[in-house]
Every structure is written in C-alpha cells, then in structure tokens.
Amino acid sequence: MDANTAVAFAKENGERFVEELKELLRIPSISTDPERRADVRRAAQFCADELTRIGMERVRLIETSTEETMVGVPDGPARIEPGRIGHPLVYAEWLKAPGKPTVLCYGHYDVQPPDPLDEWHSPPFEPTERNGNLYARGAVDDKGQMWMHVKALESLMAAGNGTLPVNVRVILEGEEEVGGEGIAAFVREHGEQLKADVALVSDTEMFAPELPTLCVGLRGMIYTEIEVRGAKTDLHSGMYGGAAPNPFVALAQIIAQLKDAEGRILIPRFYDKVMRPTQAELHAWSSLPFKEEEYREHEVGSVTLTGEAGFSVLERTWARPTLDVHGMPGGFTGAGAKTVIPARATAKVSMRLVPDMTPQESFALYKSYVESIVPKGCTLEVRLIHSGDPIVVSTDNEFVRAATEAMHTVFGKETVFVRGGGSIPIVGDFVRELGIPTVMMGFGLPDDNLHAPNEKFNLGNFHRGIESIVRWLALVGA
Amino acid sequence: MDANTAVAFAKENGERFVEELKELLRIPSISTDPERRADVRRAAQFCADELTRIGMERVRLIETSTEETMVGVPDGPARIEPGRIGHPLVYAEWLKAPGKPTVLCYGHYDVQPPDPLDEWHSPPFEPTERNGNLYARGAVDDKGQMWMHVKALESLMAAGNGTLPVNVRVILEGEEEVGGEGIAAFVREHGEQLKADVALVSDTEMFAPELPTLCVGLRGMIYTEIEVRGAKTDLHSGMYGGAAPNPFVALAQIIAQLKDAEGRILIPRFYDKVMRPTQAELHAWSSLPFKEEEYREHEVGSVTLTGEAGFSVLERTWARPTLDVHGMPGGFTGAGAKTVIPARATAKVSMRLVPDMTPQESFALYKSYVESIVPKGCTLEVRLIHSGDPIVVSTDNEFVRAATEAMHTVFGKETVFVRGGGSIPIVGDFVRELGIPTVMMGFGLPDDNLHAPNEKFNLGNFHRGIESIVRWLALVGA
Numbered sequence: 001m002d003a004n005t006a007v008a009f010a011k012e013n014g015e016r017f018v019e020e021l022k023e024l025l026r027i028p029s030i031s032t033d034p035e036r037r038a039d040v041r042r043a044a045q046f047c048a049d050e051l052t053r054i055g056m057e058r059v060r061l062i063e064t065s066t067e068e069t070m071v072g073v074p075d076g077p078a079r080i081e082p083g084r085i086g087h088p089l090v091y092a093e094w095l096k097a098p099g100k101p102t103v104l105c106y107g108h109y110d111v112q113p114p115d116p117l118d119e120w121h122s123p124p125f126e127p128t129e130r131n132g133n134l135y136a137r138g139a140v141d142d143k144g145q146m147w148m149h150v151k152a153l154e155s156l157m158a159a160g161n162g163t164l165p166v167n168v169r170v171i172l173e174g175e176e177e178v179g180g181e182g183i184a185a186f187v188r189e190h191g192e193q194l195k196a197d198v199a200l201v202s203d204t205e206m207f208a209p210e211l212p213t214l215c216v217g218l219r220g221m222i223y224t225e226i227e228v229r230g231a232k233t234d235l236h237s238g239m240y241g242g243a244a245p246n247p248f249v250a251l252a253q254i255i256a257q258l259k260d261a262e263g264r265i266l267i268p269r270f271y272d273k274v275m276r277p278t279q280a281e282l283h284a285w286s287s288l289p290f291k292e293e294e295y296r297e298h299e300v301g302s303v304t305l306t307g308e309a310g311f312s313v314l315e316r317t318w319a320r321p322t323l324d325v326h327g328m329p330g331g332f333t334g335a336g337a338k339t340v341i342p343a344r345a346t347a348k349v350s351m352r353l354v355p356d357m358t359p360q361e362s363f364a365l366y367k368s369y370v371e372s373i374v375p376k377g378c379t380l381e382v383r384l385i386h387s388g389d390p391i392v393v394s395t396d397n398e399f400v401r402a403a404t405e406a407m408h409t410v411f412g413k414e415t416v417f418v419r420g421g422g423s424i425p426i427v428g429d430f431v432r433e434l435g436i437p438t439v440m441m442g443f444g445l446p447d448d449n450l451h452a453p454n455e456k457f458n459l460g461n462f463h464r465g466i467e468s469i470v471r472w473l474a475l476v477g478a
Numbered sequence: 479m480d481a482n483t484a485v486a487f488a489k490e491n492g493e494r495f496v497e498e499l500k501e502l503l504r505i506p507s508i509s510t511d512p513e514r515r516a517d518v519r520r521a522a523q524f525c526a527d528e529l530t531r532i533g534m535e536r537v538r539l540i541e542t543s544t545e546e547t548m549v550g551v552p553d554g555p556a557r558i559e560p561g562r563i564g565h566p567l568v569y570a571e572w573l574k575a576p577g578k579p580t581v582l583c584y585g586h587y588d589v590q591p592p593d594p595l596d597e598w599h600s601p602p603f604e605p606t607e608r609n610g611n612l613y614a615r616g617a618v619d620d621k622g623q624m625w626m627h628v629k630a631l632e633s634l635m636a637a638g639n640g641t642l643p644v645n646v647r648v649i650l651e652g653e654e655e656v657g658g659e660g661i662a663a664f665v666r667e668h669g670e671q672l673k674a675d676v677a678l679v680s681d682t683e684m685f686a687p688e689l690p691t692l693c694v695g696l697r698g699m700i701y702t703e704i705e706v707r708g709a710k711t712d713l714h715s716g717m718y719g720g721a722a723p724n725p726f727v728a729l730a731q732i733i734a735q736l737k738d739a740e741g742r743i744l745i746p747r748f749y750d751k752v753m754r755p756t757q758a759e760l761h762a763w764s765s766l767p768f769k770e771e772e773y774r775e776h777e778v779g780s781v782t783l784t785g786e787a788g789f790s791v792l793e794r795t796w797a798r799p800t801l802d803v804h805g806m807p808g809g810f811t812g813a814g815a816k817t818v819i820p821a822r823a824t825a826k827v828s829m830r831l832v833p834d835m836t837p838q839e840s841f842a843l844y845k846s847y848v849e850s851i852v853p854k855g856c857t858l859e860v861r862l863i864h865s866g867d868p869i870v871v872s873t874d875n876e877f878v879r880a881a882t883e884a885m886h887t888v889f890g891k892e893t894v895f896v897r898g899g900g901s902i903p904i905v906g907d908f909v910r911e912l913g914i915p916t917v918m919m920g921f922g923l924p925d926d927n928l929h930a931p932n933e934k935f936n937l938g939n940f941h942r943g944i945e946s947i948v949r950w951l952a953l954v955g956a
Contacts, residue, residue, distance in 0.1 A: 232779025238900025301710025422716025
C-alpha cells in the first residue's frame with residue numbers, strides 16, 4: 001500500500017472530514033455535568049457509528065457503570081453498596097495484518113464545561129470557522145485530534161481497498177476530563193483486550209506553529225477539595241462577627257500556607273521525590289524557540305509571570321510540581337451585598353506532579369499537612385477527587401523514530417522533543433498495565449485555549465495531523 | 479385615650495394581624511436581586527395600602543430612582559451620566575395632636591436573599607407556623623417588626639376613634655439590605671419632611687427571651703469587593719501552572735494578611751479611633767444572662783469561638799471592629815473537577831466599625847493597605863459596595879425612660895441596655911441629619927436566624943411588641 005494514495009484521499013475529502021467533526025462538536029458531551037449524561041452517550045455512539053462505517057470491526061460501546069450490590073452486615077440489616085455511574089468506552093479493531101505490529105489508538109470524546117459562557121465570541125457548541133481555525137469546546141481537546149485518527153484510518157482503508165498496513169485497536173473514553181476512572185479500571189482488569197505494541201495519543205500540542213513535536217513526558221496530578229466548616233448554620237456577620245469562625249478566612253489562611261509568595265509549595269517533604277531533567281534535556285529545551293516576554297504578553301497576559309525562582313518557564317511548567325486553586329464555592333456570590341458568615345466553604349485545589357512523585361504519597365503528605373494547620377474554630381475534610389501518575393517516555397525506539405520520519409515528510413523539519421505540563425493519566429496506565437510505550441503526536445497550538453473560552457483547532461494542523469498519522473501507520477507497518 | 483383599650487383591641491385582633499403579616503411575607507421583596515424589582519414594589523404598595531386603611535394620612539410612595547442625565551464634555555461628545563435605580567420609600571403621617579411630640583416610625587420592607595434554599599425546612603416565602611414561631615424570610619428582619627408598628631397604630635386609632643395620642647410620621651424603605659442609599663439621600667435632602675422629636679426603630683433583638691431590651695449602640699460597616707486579575711483569559715492549570723498567576727491564591731494571600739489567626743485586623747492604623755466602652759457599660763454587660771459555652775454550642779455551633787484574645791464575646795461582637803469574607807465568586811464552582819486557572823476572582827469582604835471609626839477613613843486605610851500587598855503577577859481593584867456609621871445613643875432622655883416603663887408593664891421586668899453588632903445606618907442618619915435620638919426597641923430573639931435559612935419570629939414576641947409600642951406611644955403622648 002502506498003501512503004501517498006491515502007494522503008491524496010485525505011486531501012480530496014478534507015472538507016467533508018471537517019463537516020463531520022463539526023457534527024461531533026455540536027454534541028455537548030460535558031462529562032462532569034450529570035445533566036449531560038445523554039449527550040455524552042450520544043457522542044460515544046456518533047464515534048462508534050463512524051468507526052463501523054469506515055470498515056473497523058467488532059465496534060462496540062463498553063459500559064463502565066457498575067451496579068448497586070446488596071452487602072450483608074453481620075448483626076444488622078443488609079446495606080446497599082452504591083454503584084458507579086460511568087460514561088461508556090468505544091472500542092473498535094482491525095487485526096488482519098498478520099506479522100505486523102498492533103497500534104492502539106486512544107482518544108476521548110468528552111469535553112470540559114464551557115463556562116464562563118459570556119466570554120465566548122461564538123457559542124461553544126456551535127462550531128464556527130474564523131481565520132483558518134475551528135472554534136468550539138472540544139475542537140482540539142480532544143474531539144478534533146481524535147477525529148484525525150479516525151480519518152487517517154478511513155484514508156488508509158480507502159487506499160488499501162479495505163485493509164490497513166498494521167493491526168489497529170481503537171479505544172475512546174468519555175471520562176478524560178473527570179479522571180478517567182472507567183478506562184483505568186478497564187485497562188487494569190481487561191488489559192488483554194487491548195494488547196498492542198504501541199499506543200498513539202493525540203492530545204498534546206506542537207511547540208510552535210509548523211514545528212513537529214513529540215511529547216515525551218507529562219505531569220501527573222491530584223485534584224482535591226478542602227471543605228471547611230465553622231458554625232452549624234449561616235450567621236449574620238453583624239451579630240456574630242468577632243465570635244464565629246469564618247470558613248473563607250480559614251481557607252485563605254490554609255491556602256496562604258500551602259504555597260509561598262514565590263510559588264514554592266510549603267507541604268513538608270513534597271519535593272523529596274522530584275527528579276530534575278537531565279542536563280541534555282534541559283539544554284535541548286533552552287534551544288527551543290521560546291521567548292519568555294512574548295509568552296508572558298500574548299499567552300498569559302499577566303503583568304509578570306509567577307513561579308519558583310531559579311527555574312526556567314519550561315522547567316516550571318513541565319518538570320516542577322505546582323499548586324493551583326480553581327474555585328471556592330460557598331457563601332454569597334451574587335451581585336450586591338449579603339452579610340453572611342457561611343457555615344461552610346470549599347476550595348478546589350490541585351497539584352501537578354512530576355517523576356518520581358506518586359499521587360498516593362503526594363496526597364497523603366498534603367492531607368496530613370492541611371489537617372495540621374486547621375484554623376481555630378473550624379473543622380475540615382480533605383477529599384481526593386481524582387489523580388494521575390506523572391510519566392516520561394523513552395525516545396529510543398522504532399515507533400518514535402517512525403513518528404519523526406512521518407512528520408519530517410509532512411512538515412519538512414526535524415521533530416523536537418518536549419514535555420507537557422498537563423496530565424494524561426491513561427499514558428501511565430498503558431506503561432504500567434500493558435507494558436507499551438506511547439507516541440504522543442499532537443497537533444494543538446499553544447494558544448488553542450484548552451479548558452477556556454474560545455477553544456479552537458487550527459484547520460491546517462487538523463489536515464497535517466491526518467497526513468502525519470497516515471504516514472506513521474504506514475511506516476510502522478512497512 | 480386609654481392604652482388598655484388599644485391593647486385589648488390588639489389582643490382581640492391578634493390572629494388577623496398574623497394573617498396579614500403572612501400575606502406580606504409571601505412577597506419575595508429581595509432588594510439585591512434585580513429580577514425581584516416588581517416584587518419589592520408590590521411589598522411597598524402593600525404597606526402603603528394598609529397605612530391608608532388604618533387611617534394614616536398623606537400616604538404615598540416616594541421614588542428614589544434618579545434619571546439619566548446628559549452631560550456635555552468639552553471638546554468631546556456628550557456623555558450620559560447613569561441614573562440610579564432605587565426602590566421606593568413609603569411615607570404616611572398623622573399630625574393632628576397639637577402640642578404633643580412627633581414620633582418617626584421607621585422600618586424596612588425589603589429582605590435578604592433566601593439562599594442556600596436547600597437548608598430551609600419550609601419554603602422561605604411560604605410563611606409557616608411551628609412551635610409558636612412564624613418561619614419565613616423577613617419574618618423578624620424586618621417585615622414582622624415593622625408590622626408591629628402598623629398594628630400598634632391601628633390599635634391606637636381604633637381605641638381613639640380615629641385619633642392617636644401623639645403625632646406620627648411613618649417612613650419605610652426597601653433598600654435596607656442593600657445599603658439604604660435612597661433613604662439616606664432623602665433624609666439628607668428632604669429632612670424637613672421627616673421633622674420629629676424621636677425615631678422608633680424595631681430592627682433589633684431582645685437579649686434573652688422574656689428580657690425587655692433597648693439597644694443603645696450599633697456597629698457601622700464597610701462592605702467591599704476585592705477583584706484580582708491575573709492572566710488575560712482562563713488558562714489550563716496543566717499547561718500554565720507554574721508560570722501564570724492564580725487570582726484565588728493571590729486573594730488567599732491578601733486575606734491571610736488582613737486578619738491574624740486570633741482575629742486581630744492587620745490593617746495599619748485601623749484601631750486608632752476605636753473607643754472602649756465605659757467601665758460602667760462593661761460592668762453592666764458582665765451581669766447580663768450570657769453563658770459563653772451555651773452560646774458557642776447552641777447559637778454558633780462551632781468547635782470553639784474565635785476572635786481577639788482579651789475581650790469578652792459581648793465586647794468582641796458589640797464594640798470591636800471585625801472583618802469577614804462572605805463569598806469568593808469566580809473560577810469553577812460546580813460539582814467535579816475543572817482544571818482552570820481563572821483570569822479573575824473576587825472576594826466579598828466586610829468590616830464592622832465601632833465608635834469613633836468612620837467608614838470613609840476605614841475604607842481608605844483598608845484600600846491602601848490591600849493595594850500595598852498585591853501578590854506577584856496580579857492587579858486588583860478594591861470597591862466599596864456600601865457603608866454605615868457606627869452609633870451610640872444616650873440613655874438619658876424621656877423617650878428612653880418611657881420605653882423602659884412601657885416594657886415594664888408588658889414584661890414585668892427591668893429593661894437591659896445592650897448594643898448590637900449589626901448595622902442600621904439610618905439611625906446614624908437620624909442623628910446627623912435630623913438631630914433626633916432613636917429608641918431601638920426590638921423583639922427578635924438571638925436564635926431567629928437573621929440573614930440565614932429558617933429565619934423566624936416568635937409570635938408571642940410579635941404580640942408583646944405591639945403592646946409595648948402601644949403603651950410607649952401612649953406614654954410619649956401623655
């Protein structure tokens with residue numbers, strides 16, 4: 001099979017590919033929102049239907065929900081153990097290339113919530129093309145990048161008269177934005193059904209426009225909530241101010257003790273397991289086309305950057321643990337004034353982890369530290385919402401070499417190796433449970449507004465991504 | 479006129495009085511909520527109609543809105559100065575008792591928002607009687623207490639064949655819970671229309687059940703917002719954590735520098751003007767039936783009380799400045815996880831003030847301090863939402879003596895003099911603009927859940943309050 005034929009097919013059908021993607025983007029598959037449950041399933045079915053249409057086999061939805069179970073309690077009434085309500089996985093395969101490697105294509109069809117809605121220039125679930133970009137929630141994270149896989153497979157199928165140059169399994173999940181519990185359990189318990197030689201994940205970004213990039217490291221994370229309780233009920237700040245504990249003040253005091261003014265995390269022993277990147281890796285990063293002042297002004301837009309002194313921006317965002325607060329629900333948040341001392345308030349706090357930290361140990365250190373600094377008059381609960389391992393991928397294997405060759409053909413440039421500051425927990429699961437490396441070949445751009453209003457995907461990159469994946473799969477099967 | 483006849487009328491008609499109050503309580507006149515504008519006006523009209531029905535004269539709504547005005551700018555286009563949208567005042571009078579004093583009865587018909595709704599045992603705007611209490615938003619603050627004034631006047635009118643023993647003006651406002659800007663402007667600009675010898679305000683509480691109480695001091699307040707801005711748009715904490723400023727972390731650092739772990743406010747010079755109560759006043763407070771452990775357990779319900787070391791609970795809540803945080807809007811507050819570094823976040827922060835602090839000076843000290851501790855990478859804006867003066871009332875005058883006598887007849891006990899920790903800015907305006915003292919005769923109880931879920935008013939106190947006001951007005955006119 002000639003990869004050029006498949007690339008030609010992809011080019012001829014490029015406009016149709018975009019229109020199909022728009023259909024998928026119109027489905028508000030927000031995995032964290034219980035009211036969008038049906039939409040999430042609709043997105044799964046949409047992907048499954050397309051995988052069937054292009055010629056993949058054994059296509060099916062795999063439920064990740066578990067049922068309630070009745071548990072007997074000695075000397076007491078039976079108790080109902082709650083089940084888990086999960087979003088389905090989508091599975092497909094084509095395994096008719098004996099002797100060839102098997103590639104596991106991974107993607108996710110769920111998206112982040114779109115709020116704050118009023119900052120979008122076009123509605124988040126009405127995909128809109130402007131200036132060569134496609135704007136929508138999920139455009140790049142990850143529906144658009146997942147769709148590249150599907151369309152690369154379609155193009156290869158068309159060029160190969162219904163055959164592929166390699167064996168392929170596809171696994172798509174609908175819970176990436178809420179911790180990926182369902183796929184993690186499936187990989188752990190049914191790993192043999194995903195047996196492969198390498199995984200392909202396109203959920204990362206290029207370091208710069210036109211610069212082919214492979215991501216070879218990711219931060220892990222723990223996402224937590226600290227709930228502080230003071231009085232038993234909401235109180236009037238006039239009558240009780242000066243005697244009743246204030247949960248927001250308590251949370252502020254706690255948060256101010258979690259991270260110092262320079263961004264260094266103050267949790268004892270939190271940095272013990274942090275491995276610095278090698279000198280070679282740090283040297284390569286320093287050669288990347290990165291202009292700190294441009295990044296500050298155009299990407300972040302703050303008056304100055306923050307973070308630990310003595311580390312470059314790339315090291316701070318790729319290879320250092322960090323701590324952020326995402327929201328502080330509770331109390332009065334409407335317009336105007338309400339003089340309430342709320343009975344409780346919560347802070348949503350996450351930490352990014354780097355090799356060789358583990359979520360388990362990091363959470364334990366954090367929890368015991370927070371519990372040791374509870375402000376006067378308050379009680380608190382520290383909850384782990386979800387977590388993921390940090391990972392590094394070796395660059396020394398045939399699949400990575402094939403990826404650099406494929407992208408060289410498409411972009412005419414050498415590939416750069418970077419890390420990502422975000423977390424893709426499934427990549428750690430593939431290493432640990434399946435024993436396979438992952439090629440992280442992503443085509444997002446740094447200004448794509450992931451998880452923020454006005455998320456976009458550059459359509460040129462969408463098409464170059466399909467071509468790169470076509471050529472990579474052909475090389476892996478050569 | 480015989481006060482006993484009026485009291486007998488009030489007793490005979492007590493049930494009807496409660497049913498009328500319920501009607502008023504069903505109107506959700508939440509002054510801070512723009513969507514309740516029509517309801518707020520409906521409550522005003524309800525009060526005006528009843529004042530007319532009982533025989534008061536010149537009853538009318540007084541608009542507090544001001545119109546937009548076109549302002550010319552030299553060398554530029556005309557600019558529109560925004561008008562103020564205010565809720566109406568309700569005015570009524572009966573001035574046919576020549577030679578007798580004039581009493582100005584004040585109350586407010588607006589209420590606080592009812593959230594959090596799920597903590598109410600019965601809906602906030604469906605008044606419900608349970609265990610001798612009437613539960614509803616506004617039951618005690620202040621619709622129920624305002625209604626005592628109206629019903630006392632009705633009872634006196636009935637006993638006096640359409641006459642009152644004193645001259646009376648009634649002024650009701652619909653903006654007490656949002657700063658009272660409209661009535662403040664009216665008192666300032668049209669004070670002559672409210673000419674009186676004394677004001678009666680029933681918006682305070684009894685120190686204990688069965689213990690007649692006059693409030694002779696109130697804390698003032700400043701209610702503010704601190705808005706912190708970091709990045710120009712919401713960012714993904716994986717990609718930008720370690721470089722982008724986090725507005726919630728910044729707010730936490732600021733709040734932790736506003737108040738120490740013991741509750742002492744850290745704003746430089748903030749305590750300079752604080753006057754300690756006299757030794758006599760402190761001594762009287764120490765004789766009040768106050769049990770700190772009971773208060774902690776049953777009123778506050780926290781594991782310990784908070785506040786400045788070296789001051790009693792009563793001094794801390796009545797005569798010391800305090801600082802509270804009421805809510806921190808911004809970021810992600812839904813269920814689950816969203817890994818956003820929000821572009822901005824806000825803290826709603828208020829401070830209670832005591833004589834001789836002023837809102838103007840206190841806000842200036844606060845603002846300049848907050849602006850001096852802006853965390854790295856952030857900018858911020860400090861806004862004053864509303865404010866009120868702290869006040870103390872002299873106990874040495876005939877109106878206060880008449881009040882203690884009236885309540886002695888009703889309760890059979892000596893009146894105690896207390897202060898209130900809350901703010902009733904209008905009392906300061908009456909002193910400053912009209913030059914009259916205010917008798918603060920309130921009949922709420924400490925566990926009435928003002929501004930909180932399950933607000934209530936003890937119906938026994940509602941009836942005793944009407945009787946006390948009837949007797950007080952009769953004594954003032956004797």
